[in-house]
Amino acid sequence: MARTVTPRRKLYFTLAAWTVALLIFFPVFWTILTSFKTEVSAVASPPQLFTADWTLENYAEVWSRSDYPRFFWNSVVISVGSTLLGLLIAIPAAWSMAFVPGNRTKDLLMWMLSTKMMPAAAVLIPMYLIFQKTGLFDTRIGLVLALMLMNLPVIVWMLYTYFKEIPGEILEAARMDGASLRNEIIYVLTPMAIPGIASTMLLNIILAWNEAFWTITLTTVDAAPLSAFIASFSAPQGLFYAKLSAASTMAIAPILILGWFSQKQLVRGLTFGAVK
Amino acid sequence: MATQSSRIAARLMVAPSVILLFVWMIVPLALTLWYSFRIYRLLSPERSGWAGFQHYAWFLNSPDFWLAISNTLLLVGGVLAITVILGILVALLIDQPVWGQGPLRILVISPFFVMPPVAASIWENLFMHPQNGMFASFAQGLGFQPILFLESYPMSSVIFIVSWEWLPFAALIFLTALQSLSSEQMEAAEMDGAGAMSRFRYIVMPHMTRSITVVILIQTIFLLGIFGEIYTTTQGGPGSASTTLPYMIFKQAVIAKDIGRAAAGGIIAVILANIVAFFLMRSMGKNLDA
Numbered sequence: 001m002a003r004t005v006t007p008r009r010k011l012y013f014t015l016a017a018w019t020v021a022l023l024i025f026f027p028v029f030w031t032i033l034t035s036f037k038t039e040v041s042a043v044a045s046p047p048q049l050f051t052a053d054w055t056l057e058n059y060a061e062v063w064s065r066s067d068y069p070r071f072f073w074n075s076v077v078i079s080v081g082s083t084l085l086g087l088l089i090a091i092p093a094a095w096s097m098a099f100v101p102g103n104r105t106k107d108l109l110m111w112m113l114s115t116k117m118m119p120a121a122a123v124l125i126p127m128y129l130i131f132q133k134t135g136l137f138d139t140r141i142g143l144v145l146a147l148m149l150m151n152l153p154v155i156v157w158m159l160y161t162y163f164k165e166i167p168g169e170i171l172e173a174a175r176m177d178g179a180s181l182r183n184e185i186i187y188v189l190t191p192m193a194i195p196g197i198a199s200t201m202l203l204n205i206i207l208a209w210n211e212a213f214w215t216i217t218l219t220t221v222d223a224a225p226l227s228a229f230i231a232s233f234s235a236p237q238g239l240f241y242a243k244l245s246a247a248s249t250m251a252i253a254p255i256l257i258l259g260w261f262s263q264k265q266l267v268r269g270l271t272f273g274a275v276k
Numbered sequence: 277m278a279t280q281s282s283r284i285a286a287r288l289m290v291a292p293s294v295i296l297l298f299v300w301m302i303v304p305l306a307l308t309l310w311y312s313f314r315i316y317r318l319l320s321p322e323r324s325g326w327a328g329f330q331h332y333a334w335f336l337n338s339p340d341f342w343l344a345i346s347n348t349l350l351l352v353g354g355v356l357a358i359t360v361i362l363g364i365l366v367a368l369l370i371d372q373p374v375w376g377q378g379p380l381r382i383l384v385i386s387p388f389f390v391m392p393p394v395a396a397s398i399w400e401n402l403f404m405h406p407q408n409g410m411f412a413s414f415a416q417g418l419g420f421q422p423i424l425f426l427e428s429y430p431m432s433s434v435i436f437i438v439s440w441e442w443l444p445f446a447a448l449i450f451l452t453a454l455q456s457l458s459s460e461q462m463e464a465a466e467m468d469g470a471g472a473m474s475r476f477r478y479i480v481m482p483h484m485t486r487s488i489t490v491v492i493l494i495q496t497i498f499l500l501g502i503f504g505e506i507y508t509t510t511q512g513g514p515g516s517a518s519t520t521l522p523y524m525i526f527k528q529a530v531i532a533k534d535i536g537r538a539a540a541g542g543i544i545a546v547i548l549a550n551i552v553a554f555f556l557m558r559s560m561g562k563n564l565d566a
Contacts, residue, residue: 024443119521
């Protein structure tokens, strides 16, 4: 808001806002900090913000003790794979809903969203048995399918709201200028749709990466991603805080960085176009 | 623009999504319904047959069930209340003229990117742990007994952790809404002598209705299925003190290995979700119309 503000007032608000933001962020910061401490300084009382004995030992330890690359790779394959597959199926649907809406399009969108309301735990047993019988259990392709279907309503919704903002007149103008359908798609529609598709993709990679129900219940070893890796981390016995922090940091860092770069588009996409 | 043929093409393009979602919904649901009337225990597979309504009766007669229902509603309601109220306050604060709004947004959104098992284990171990957690250190430093968060206040602790994860989402959506508020309107109100409170009450709040709707709708969808946080921290305990309906079903299926009973729980959960969804969609559907 462009009202005149005294510098003093601005200073107070800045201090207050930064205090709140740092409080919200603090657990993440503390985890990252602890991951570089020795186990002894990690549990020092009172807690030490900075210690003299920084170390990379924890990362080396977690790396050598667990098969981090496999968990990491599973996370990448599952989150990216399910997102790309979801986009492949959702783009035509969202496209036609946005440009050739029928009477029931709104109801259809609501119905899609409502399928997400079914608690996953409610259908755990049949899913488990179906996965066992079809050989999809503990496979990456199985999780790709499950997470794709789980996030499909969100993908369709987000794309729909982005596509709806592409003005139909621009297509007509291109057509009047003699553009063929092929050129229309390549030069007019694609450039306008790409930002929406990109932020939908990012958000769904994040949702899939952080999914922790199907990934824990439908895997054991082979396809287990980072969410299962963290959940299986042994109970807090003895000195292991620094290692836990290192493992946590390794699990969240890729998505945290991705999220930081794209937060503006993400938030806008998540409102389903209802907040501008 | 929509000719007959393009309309048919449009339906064909929507079809794969609709069919897939329908199958994804109906097959597990039908199987769950079937199992909920069968005797099916993995530990005694020789017993089988119809169970009638006995699994449903077991749930309805179990004191844990009503606890689980109230815990589920408490979790959803508690997190919604906390995130909406604090979210609005945080958004109002960041929307003020402050230095470094960009970095502020990045700090605030961070918890949203932390996967639930990690968020839960950070809070459980680094903060709430009764010997080594930071809260315990502070309590001891001040001469108090450390609080056993997850033992004495399991539901409040889980609600707190989940709220921390969802506050960023709420705050940033509210911030987006606030930033689209016209400043002329606010200035006009200010010139007419409206105080900060009445500007908030009559201009800001009505403008926020839509974003509050979005936050409630989306969060409810995710909160009804909360699992990872409970699995990582309390395991539904102590006793059943923090068992929600999804977790109770999980316990029946995975620990007790009673498929029939878990399936009946699943059907009950679906009915509960439908009741919640019905009210949500009815009251919010029109708010979402673009």
